[in-house]
Amino acid sequence: MRNPFNFHTLSALILLSSTAFAQEVPARDGMKLDPAAGLEIGKIYEAWLTPHQEGGEEEDTPAMVPKMFKSVGTPVPRAERPDRGHGTLAFTKDLSHAYARIKIDNVKVEDVSMFHIHCGRPGELGPIIVDFSNNVNLQEGLADGELSVEITNKDITAVLDHAHSMVGAVTMGCGINRGDVATKMVTVAGLATIAAEGELYFNLHTKNQQFFGDIRGQLWPVEK
Numbered sequence: 001m002r003n004p005f006n007f008h009t010l011s012a013l014i015l016l017s018s019t020a021f022a023q024e025v026p027a028r029d030g031m032k033l034d035p036a037a038g039l040e041i042g043k044i045y046e047a048w049l050t051p052h053q054e055g056g057e058e059e060d061t062p063a064m065v066p067k068m069f070k071s072v073g074t075p076v077p078r079a080e081r082p083d084r085g086h087g088t089l090a091f092t093k094d095l096s097h098a099y100a101r102i103k104i105d106n107v108k109v110e111d112v113s114m115f116h117i118h119c120g121r122p123g124e125l126g127p128i129i130v131d132f133s134n135n136v137n138l139q140e141g142l143a144d145g146e147l148s149v150e151i152t153n154k155d156i157t158a159v160l161d162h163a164h165s166m167v168g169a170v171t172m173g174c175g176i177n178r179g180d181v182a183t184k185m186v187t188v189a190g191l192a193t194i195a196a197e198g199e200l201y202f203n204l205h206t207k208n209q210q211f212f213g214d215i216r217g218q219l220w221p222v223e224k
Contacts, residue, residue: 045088056212130155
């Protein structure tokens with residue numbers, strides 16, 4: 001008597017089993033797969049910028065600091081500056097884009113010299129990972145007191161393209177691992193990783209507060 005489960009029968013059973021399994025997976029995890037949803041906003045971080053978060057007083061700027069990072073005006077002690085800011089940094093779910101929005105109060109826009117996202121722990125001076133002046137003229141962008149910037153991978157690599165000499169190697173671009181200054185982050189996904197570790201901050205510099213900065217804000221996850 002011939003075995004009824006021949007090769008063709010077995011192949012049909014395997015196909016049916018595989019099809020059934022594939023149909024069961026969405027029901028098990030309850031998720032609808034939608035690649036286009038990757039451009040929706042996912043994680044959001046926010047910061048309140050104040051002079052009190054700066055790492056030190058401008059008068060404590062080390063003498064060896066290059067001239068480009070030194071104040072050209074008369075510094076005002078942190079406790080006497082009413083400057084404030086509030087900002088958010090939102091990432092798309094697919095980590096292809098990030099969007100920064102910052103509103104400032106009591107800051108003279110004409111005095112703004114630099115505005116960056118740095119990587120570093122609270123109170124720690126860290127290297128630049130995003131330079132907003134590569135995206136927009138700061139005076140024009142802040143004319144109404146609020147700056148909005150779209151960030152992509154090219155905005156992170158643009159900072160590295162300006163990292164010339166030993167000074168640039170230390171002050172621009174964040175290492176993938178702490179202490180690793182040779183291998184730098186080059187993606188928005190890397191920016192999101194640093195944000196999740198609590199080591200990302202906004203820093204707005206003015207001509208009177210050039211080295212440490214005028215107002216700084218550590219980025220923390222928005223509570224939903």
